[in-house]
Amino acid sequence: MYRERATEPLLAARPAGREHGDGYTSGFGRWDRLAGVRNRPQRSFTEPGPLYFPPELHPVAAHPLVTAGGPAGVEWLLLRRLHDYLDFTTQLESLAVIPVVTAISRGRSGLPLPEGMRADAFKIVTDEAWHAQVSYDFARQVERATGVPAERPDGGGPPVFTERLDAIRDRLPREIRGVEALVFAIVSETLISGILAEIPRDERLPRSLREHVRDHAEDEGRHHVYFRAVLRRLWAALTPGERGAVGPHVPAVIHAFLAPDLARAAGDLRLLGLPEPSVEQVVAESWPREKVVRDMAGAARSLVRYFTEAGALDDPATRDSFEAAGLLRAD
Numbered sequence: 001m002y003r004e005r006a007t008e009p010l011l012a013a014r015p016a017g018r019e020h021g022d023g024y025t026s027g028f029g030r031w032d033r034l035a036g037v038r039n040r041p042q043r044s045f046t047e048p049g050p051l052y053f054p055p056e057l058h059p060v061a062a063h064p065l066v067t068a069g070g071p072a073g074v075e076w077l078l079l080r081r082l083h084d085y086l087d088f089t090t091q092l093e094s095l096a097v098i099p100v101v102t103a104i105s106r107g108r109s110g111l112p113l114p115e116g117m118r119a120d121a122f123k124i125v126t127d128e129a130w131h132a133q134v135s136y137d138f139a140r141q142v143e144r145a146t147g148v149p150a151e152r153p154d155g156g157g158p159p160v161f162t163e164r165l166d167a168i169r170d171r172l173p174r175e176i177r178g179v180e181a182l183v184f185a186i187v188s189e190t191l192i193s194g195i196l197a198e199i200p201r202d203e204r205l206p207r208s209l210r211e212h213v214r215d216h217a218e219d220e221g222r223h224h225v226y227f228r229a230v231l232r233r234l235w236a237a238l239t240p241g242e243r244g245a246v247g248p249h250v251p252a253v254i255h256a257f258l259a260p261d262l263a264r265a266a267g268d269l270r271l272l273g274l275p276e277p278s279v280e281q282v283v284a285e286s287w288p289r290e291k292v293v294r295d296m297a298g299a300a301r302s303l304v305r306y307f308t309e310a311g312a313l314d315d316p317a318t319r320d321s322f323e324a325a326g327l328l329r330a331d
Contacts, residue, residue: 010103011110011178024229027222028120034222035123036215037130043215045141047206050075052082052142054202059286060265065278073272076148080268082209083150084261086139089216091159092188093132100185101125104230109182111237113230120226127219138212153271160264164256173245182234183246183253189227190303191257193220228306235310243311247318250307251325258296260287293326300327 032038050071055061058081061074103109105121139150161184168180196217200210235243262283269279304327313319322328 007108009108009110009178010100010182011176024114024116026116026120027225028123031123031222034218035127035130036134036219037126040215042134042137043208043212045138045145045206045208047208048142048145049079051078051204052206052209053078053085054199054205057081057198058265060269060282063282063286065274065282066269066272069272077268077272079142079146079148082142083139083148084264086135086142087150087156088159089135090132090139092161092192093128093135095159095162096165096181096188097128097185098125098132100181101128110178111230111233113233117226117229117233124223124226127223131216131219134212134215138209152267154267160261161256164252164259168249168252168256171249176242176245179234179238179242179246180249180253182230183250184256186227186231186234187250187253187303188257189220189223190231190306191254191299193217193224194299194302196220231306232310235307235312244315244317247312247315248321250312250318251321251327254296254300254303254327255325258299259292262287294329297326297329304328 052075053061055074055078058078060066061077061081066077067074100109101121101124104111104113105118105125107113107118142148143150165180165184169177172180196213199205200214200217202210238246265286266279266283269282270276274282304322307313307322313322319328
């Protein structure tokens with residue numbers, strides 16, 4: 001089992017191909033001086049409450065049925081959302097990004113990547129392990145300062161993106177299964193830098209939290225450029241038939257990363273004491289379908305452009321899938 005795991009490529013059915021060096025310019029030349037793991041301290045949480053997460057990014061906290069219960073419930077919900085954010089970071093890096101960049105660094109991606117991309121992948125592995133570690137540690141500091149546990153009463157279970165990715169994998173032809181992991185890493189690493197940009201600018205939040213997120217965001221800016229380059233090489237390496245098989249599922253991968261975890265939000269509302277009809281109303285009114293589609297389209301605008309530049313939307317079925325998901329809307 002271990003020998004097989006050590007030798008099989010990420011895209012198992014593809015030949016490893018011949019590495020080439022054309023067109024890649026590393027963004028990691030000053031990594032020793034810029035990377036958070038090399039140059040920034042692990043942030044200490046020292047300023048509890050009352051605002052732990054931007055309420056605009058967690059709309060259930062601003063719903064009238066929630067605010068009617070008083071500020072303590074709103075504060076608790078935003079604190080729970082902070083814990084979810086920190087846990088999501090740890091889980092995303094550990095389960096989704098590090099395995100993919102490890103495969104790239106070891107020459108096991110199944111793609112003909114230049115040696116410089118493999119060398120930079122090692123640096124990304126180090127960055128992402130650090131992000132997972134400091135997010136885990138920061139959550140425990142928040143727990144000690146506030147008394148609200150970082151862990152959920154039910155253990156939390158696996159992050160929702162794992163279930164969504166399993167469903168996508170099951171729909172792919174067997175011979176190209178594994179590509180969903182690479183596409184998800186591309187999607188998450190090119191989208192997360194935009195998501196992280198908002199929190200450091202919000203001066204309502206504790207300074208230590210803003211610094212923690214800013215450190216992460218600065219590293220992810222380099223990762224964004226790297227994975228944009230990986231996308232170009234992935235699409236060039238796929239056959240026309242493989243592109244036609246993979247492309248229509250890309251919007252589902254974007255949804256797997258961006259769509260809110262409604263079940264987890266509902267669970268928090270139940271813990272807050274809202275009756276079931278109110279829970280259903282708050283969730284439905286906080287995330288109406290049109291708002292979710294509009295927000296995802298806005299967040300993914302640059303990523304859609306990258307897939308377009310790579311030629312993914314040249315396939316009619318892929319373009320139709322992007323259109324049906326609302327990702328090509330102009331507003």
